[in-house]
Amino acid sequence: MGVVVAGALNPSNVRSRRAWDVAAAVPDPEIPVVTLADLGILRGVECNDDGAVIARVTPTYSGCPATRLIEQMVLEALKRDGFENVRVESVMSPAWTTDWITAEGREKLRAFGIAPPVKSSNSIRALFGETAVNCPLCDSGDTERISEFGSTPCKALYRCRTCLEPFDYFKCL
């Protein structure tokens, strides 16, 4: 996703790769077990010839309060790493989808106790289409939704009928 081109002898390519790695490792402020790269919300990092670094991030939900904080964290991480002329841009299009969460990101979510999104998001959702969500703790498929909206905009609240534990589900978007 970053502007990483073969023939990395060009110094601006080396810088781009470095800047990408730094921004990619920034943790999500609300779910710190996953990074921005894991979530697929870091869309690109570019180094211009004049030394400017531009990182592009996309919001998960229109009103996600973490969006501003994430931009700030990327800015600070790059500055901490010695990049000086840094800018963070927010890109709306194409809209973020949970399909962009990496396989590694999904596994990290599950290990943290958050069920990752189950199906591809682009199908037009049936009004009452129920999704079968497996419990991230005991892997039982016998679960029920308690609330469509959880502690953050991206999560719903579920309960496992087998181990009886409540858990968060990362909604498909």
Add this chain to the structure above:
Amino acid sequence: MSDDLFRYVLRLADDHLVLGQRLGEWCGQAPSLEEDLALANIGLDCLGQARALYTYAGKVEGKGRDEDALAFLRPEREYCNALLVEQANRDFAWAIARQFYFSAFMLPFWRAMAKSGDDDLRAIAAKAEKEVAYHLRHSAEWVIRLGDGTEESRRRMIEALEELFIYTGELFEMDDVALAMVSEGVGVDASDLLDEWRRTVDGVLAEAHLEAPDAAYAQTGGRAGRHTEHLGHLLSELQYMQRAYPGLEW
């Protein structure tokens, strides 16, 4: 063209800010913790959509007004939201009925807008469409639960659905601004969405064993700045800080 576009985007922004504010009023007051979270989350989605729309409207207008100037410094008569979204939170059924009618409209609206010839509106729509699918499911489930629930919940659900119904016609109204935007390939022909909206509403009400309301006439005027008495009160709270301390930041 750019004046029509400004007004068109502003209407959408006003719809979402006003509804977001109404939903935010439930924070700490909803009937259960889960509903408190749900209504606040839906409100947050509306607020996020409003912010993107105001920012774009300000850019189109080109007079240097940003999202805050448009939200906090316009008087009631310059607000052009639909009357439906400004209606007060009389009780929980009222909030659910308002959300249900509105989301059942916005879902096909954003879906159509996602094919707009305007890049910014298309981007905002693609995101909002997915969010609204959840809003519709949430409110539809409550219409069924309350409508098919106890005698009291049923009575309140029917009352809210019936009393708010007269404000739904305005959503489908096409005035000169909206028609100009459709002919530019930018806007959505809202009158085309009526059938789908009616099917959604009738389907959910049938599941709730409720009769679909009908209205002899539609109460309109919001798009031209003629509001019900509720909007002024809402704005006085929403705009208080910037009116009392202009330019305040924190």
